Amino acid sequence: MAFDYMPYIRQEKMPHMWCPGCGIGTVMKSMIRSFSELEWAPEDIAVVSGIGCTSRLPGYLNVNTLHTTHGRAISFATGIKMHRQDKHVVVISGDGDGSAIGGNHLIHAARRNIDITVIINNNNIYGMTGGQYSPTTPLGAKAATAPYGNLEPSFDLVKLLTGAGASFVARGQVGNGKQVAQLLKKAFEHKGFSFVEIVSNCHTQFGRRNKMADPMNMVNWINDRAVSERKWEKMSDDDRAKHFPVGVLHEDTERPEYCDTYEKLIAKLAEQQSA
Amino acid sequence: MHFEARFSAVGGQGIILAGTIIADAAFLEGLQAAGSPTYTAQVRGGPTKVDVIVDDDAILFPRTSEIDFFLSLATKSYKQFGVDLKPGVPVVIDPNLVEIPKEHEELYTIYRIPIIDLTAKNLGRMVYTSAVALGTMVALTDVVSEESIREALKRRAPKGTEMYNMKALDVGINAAKELHATMA
Amino acid sequence: MTDNGHNVKFWPGNIVVAEAAIAAGCNFFGGYPITPSSEIAHHMSALLPRHGGHFIQMEDEIGAMGSVIGASLAGAKALTATSGPGMSLKLENLGFGYMVEAPCVVVNVMRGGPSTGLPTHPAQADLMQARWGTHGDHPTIAIAPSFHQEIYMETIRAFNLAEQFRMPVILLLDEVLGHLSEGVIPPEPGSFEIINRKMDTGDPKTFLPYNVEKEDVPPFRPYFDGATWHTTGLNHDATGFPTTNPEYIKSDMERHIRKVLGNRDKIDKVEYYMADDAEIGVISFGSTARAAMAAVKKAREAGVKVGMLRPVTVWPFPKDQVYEFGRDKKYLVVPEFNMGQMVYEVERAVHFDRPIKRVNKVGGVPIYPNEILAAIEEVA
Numbered sequence: 001m002a003f004d005y006m007p008y009i010r011q012e013k014m015p016h017m018w019c020p021g022c023g024i025g026t027v028m029k030s031m032i033r034s035f036s037e038l039e040w041a042p043e044d045i046a047v048v049s050g051i052g053c054t055s056r057l058p059g060y061l062n063v064n065t066l067h068t069t070h071g072r073a074i075s076f077a078t079g080i081k082m083h084r085q086d087k088h089v090v091v092i093s094g095d096g097d098g099s100a101i102g103g104n105h106l107i108h109a110a111r112r113n114i115d116i117t118v119i120i121n122n123n124n125i126y127g128m129t130g131g132q133y134s135p136t137t138p139l140g141a142k143a144a145t146a147p148y149g150n151l152e153p154s155f156d157l158v159k160l161l162t163g164a165g166a167s168f169v170a171r172g173q174v175g176n177g178k179q180v181a182q183l184l185k186k187a188f189e190h191k192g193f194s195f196v197e198i199v200s201n202c203h204t205q206f207g208r209r210n211k212m213a214d215p216m217n218m219v220n221w222i223n224d225r226a227v228s229e230r231k232w233e234k235m236s237d238d239d240r241a242k243h244f245p246v247g248v249l250h251e252d253t254e255r256p257e258y259c260d261t262y263e264k265l266i267a268k269l270a271e272q273q274s275a
Numbered sequence: 276m277h278f279e280a281r282f283s284a285v286g287g288q289g290i291i292l293a294g295t296i297i298a299d300a301a302f303l304e305g306l307q308a309a310g311s312p313t314y315t316a317q318v319r320g321g322p323t324k325v326d327v328i329v330d331d332d333a334i335l336f337p338r339t340s341e342i343d344f345f346l347s348l349a350t351k352s353y354k355q356f357g358v359d360l361k362p363g364v365p366v367v368i369d370p371n372l373v374e375i376p377k378e379h380e381e382l383y384t385i386y387r388i389p390i391i392d393l394t395a396k397n398l399g400r401m402v403y404t405s406a407v408a409l410g411t412m413v414a415l416t417d418v419v420s421e422e423s424i425r426e427a428l429k430r431r432a433p434k435g436t437e438m439y440n441m442k443a444l445d446v447g448i449n450a451a452k453e454l455h456a457t458m459a
Numbered sequence: 460m461t462d463n464g465h466n467v468k469f470w471p472g473n474i475v476v477a478e479a480a481i482a483a484g485c486n487f488f489g490g491y492p493i494t495p496s497s498e499i500a501h502h503m504s505a506l507l508p509r510h511g512g513h514f515i516q517m518e519d520e521i522g523a524m525g526s527v528i529g530a531s532l533a534g535a536k537a538l539t540a541t542s543g544p545g546m547s548l549k550l551e552n553l554g555f556g557y558m559v560e561a562p563c564v565v566v567n568v569m570r571g572g573p574s575t576g577l578p579t580h581p582a583q584a585d586l587m588q589a590r591w592g593t594h595g596d597h598p599t600i601a602i603a604p605s606f607h608q609e610i611y612m613e614t615i616r617a618f619n620l621a622e623q624f625r626m627p628v629i630l631l632l633d634e635v636l637g638h639l640s641e642g643v644i645p646p647e648p649g650s651f652e653i654i655n656r657k658m659d660t661g662d663p664k665t666f667l668p669y670n671v672e673k674e675d676v677p678p679f680r681p682y683f684d685g686a687t688w689h690t691t692g693l694n695h696d697a698t699g700f701p702t703t704n705p706e707y708i709k710s711d712m713e714r715h716i717r718k719v720l721g722n723r724d725k726i727d728k729v730e731y732y733m734a735d736d737a738e739i740g741v742i743s744f745g746s747t748a749r750a751a752m753a754a755v756k757k758a759r760e761a762g763v764k765v766g767m768l769r770p771v772t773v774w775p776f777p778k779d780q781v782y783e784f785g786r787d788k789k790y791l792v793v794p795e796f797n798m799g800q801m802v803y804e805v806e807r808a809v810h811f812d813r814p815i816k817r818v819n820k821v822g823g824v825p826i827y828p829n830e831i832l833a834a835i836e837e838v839a
Binding site: 010013042043044046048058059062063064065066067068069072073074075076077078079080082083084087104105107108262265266269270273 | 486487489508509511513515517518519521522523524525526527528529530531532533534535537551552555663682683684685686687688689690691692693700701
């Protein structure tokens with residue numbers, strides 16, 4: 001189906017600042033596709049980001065956009081959502097911004113189950129600052145600050161967020177843009193805290209240091225490791241070490257949403273006051 | 276007129292309310308009042324106190340430095356907070372709970388009033404301790420009138436407890452008056 | 460405070476701030492527990508839902524500041540409160556608030572420092588932090604009231620200034636004032652001025668979030684109000700998008716500074732005490748000013764010609780008023796509950812031309828009137 005992205009794009013801001021072949025483009029396209037399919041009006045959406053390549057995304061979106069401080073996007077988004085609970089609030093972040101410096105906000109927003117969608121474009125590296133290792137850089141991979149290979153084990157963001165209480169957790173990857181759009185749409189529709197990790201490519205900072213300088217090499221490296229949850233379930237531990245599951249990996253529709261709970265309190269107090 | 280009172284106890288004895296009542300009574304008389312309780316994070320079951328300053332003019336410096344009335348319900352709070360008292364001022368202690376240095380007998384006018392026992396015997400519930408304590412101050416000082424204290428206490432008392440609070444105040448007033456008469 | 464006594468509230472300073480914030484129209488509080496400011500959060504958590512507003516205890520101080528700015532951009536009148544280490548943590552996002560011009564009020568109930576310092580004891584050592592704490596050039600409005608009735612009115616004024624000039628305003632209290640209870644008569648609603656940010660009323664499709672062609676304070680439009688606008692902590696132009704144009708950045712920084720320094724008539728506030736015919740001048744702020752007033756009163760009773768200036772707005776520092784007050788004084792006495800911060804501003808204000816006696820103290824025990832009286836007598 002032909003698809004009109006233009007209402008959601010600030011055309012005058014193009015060309016974008018990302019490297020040719022960057023995975024963030026797939027993320028942005030998928031976000032717009034989902035907004036459009038859900039018929040969300042641009043003026044009813046706020047997209048909030050922190051610092052990094054991924055966090056430059058809101059600048060290209062023709063919605064209410066807020067480019068905040070490093071790691072803190074979710075806290076700003078929380079204030080926006082609490083004050084305007086009738087509107088759609090989305091946070092877009094990178095793995096360093098979202099899970100290192102911003103890790104505390106990430107787990108606590110999940111715990112509260114506030115109705116915000118957090119998307120982490122996980123390209124396993126700090127791109128903008130020059131290729132330093134992040135909490136999701138694989139053990140042994142090279143980075144600007146890991147010239148002999150990364151010594152630190154990495155986060156599994158899906159497990160982290162599931163454990164923290166997110167009521168919707170999904171993972172996609174840039175080798176399958178269609179699936180990414182489907183997952184984002186489900187996340188946006190979900191009432192409560194939704195989290196989508198998108199495994200992505202930074203061939204410039206990660207690939208170049210790890211023998212995948214060509215974007216397609218890196219996308220293939222990602223795509224070849226992605227398996228459905230059903231396949232994942234049947235895999236041996238050895239096999240699992242070489243793969244990651246994609247799809248909706250956790251969903252809980254019973255967990256009360258934070259803003260709803262708060263509004264109920266306001267209503268209850270008002271009732272008591274008038275009684 | 277400038278008057279400084281200090282009530283001290285250990286955490287849980289509920290003495291802090293006395294300061295609020297004195298301040299409210301002062302406001303009723305068109306006076307100014309300021310009070311500093313020990314902050315809860317500083318105590319955790321340890322010695323607590325509340326200081327109240329009453330003045331007929333603006334209270335500039337809000338901390339006590341020359342105390343006109345001191346009451347203590349525990350030795351450790353007496354030791355920590357029994358300072359900055361003016362010579363000769365009335366000092367009320369619960370003789371069952373407080374031991375004081377010998378030299379203080381000369382320094383201040385010591386009133387030994389078994390506040391905790393009196394509260395238990397006459398009211399049956401320890402929440403009235405502060406009202407009994409307040410009664411002793413009413414009897415031994417004239418910073419605010421008995422009527423104002425009664426009015427302020429009534430306003431702060433939870434519904435249904437006004438009568439008991441008035442009785443507690445009387446218990447304190449009478450005990451202090453009787454003791455004072457024997458000392459005079 | 461006669462008013463037959465029934466309307467007088469015996470409130471700790473922290474409660475006064477919360478009550479006054481609600482009176483000012485505050486409808487969002489994002490906070491994090493820290494002594495000695497926590498009672499503000501306690502009280503806001505009880506009051507806000509009763510007024511249809513929102514309270515949230517965030518996961519940390521940084522997030523609390525973020526939530527406040529986010530709510531502000533969505534249109535809320537937002538408050539946060541903290542102390543010492545918490546203020547240090549908030550500073551990056553405070554700077555973001557200046558940069559994106561988000562109105563909000565930040566209360567710092569000062570305690571001893573640096574670091575964890577003295578959590579349950581007062582200090583006035585964050586005066587310079589309030590001015591220069593976050594990185595980069597920016598103007599600051601900070602208010603330091605001394606009495607509880609003044610705390611009430613100045614909290615409302617803090618919101619008014621934040622809204623009027625679209626920027627964070629810092630309210631400096633300290634542990635003495637935060638925990639001290641004192642009589643307050645809350646003014647009748649409607650009896651005091653409430654200023655709300657000027658709204659853009661143009662076509663949302665052509666809205667420029669930082670349109671400063673006509674005025675130094677850009678008209679505001681909350682998120683979700685028809686426009687789809689962008690803002691960023693990067694230096695930005697009228698569109699809200701980043702710019703690295705040196706001329707634009709220079710003129711914009713000048714505008715930021717001008718919107719405060721060019722409106723000092725609306726921001727400045729000083730109080731005088733026994734200042735007529737004074738030959739010795741005392742300059743002091745916040746809770747210490749009360750000890751200083753007590754000392755001045757005693758000195759006057761002893762026949763010393765001494766008077767006092769008390770900055771209520773501490774930033775921008777009232778340098779002209781201090782110059783006028785100080786220029787003919789035989790000696791100036793500057794008591795402050797720190798190792799010497801405001802004294803630098805006083806020295807500059809009087810062109811380094813007047814002898815100054817510092818009275819400084821740290822350690823958690825406030826400066827007592829007698830210590831200031833001794834300093835006055837020494838220079839008399």
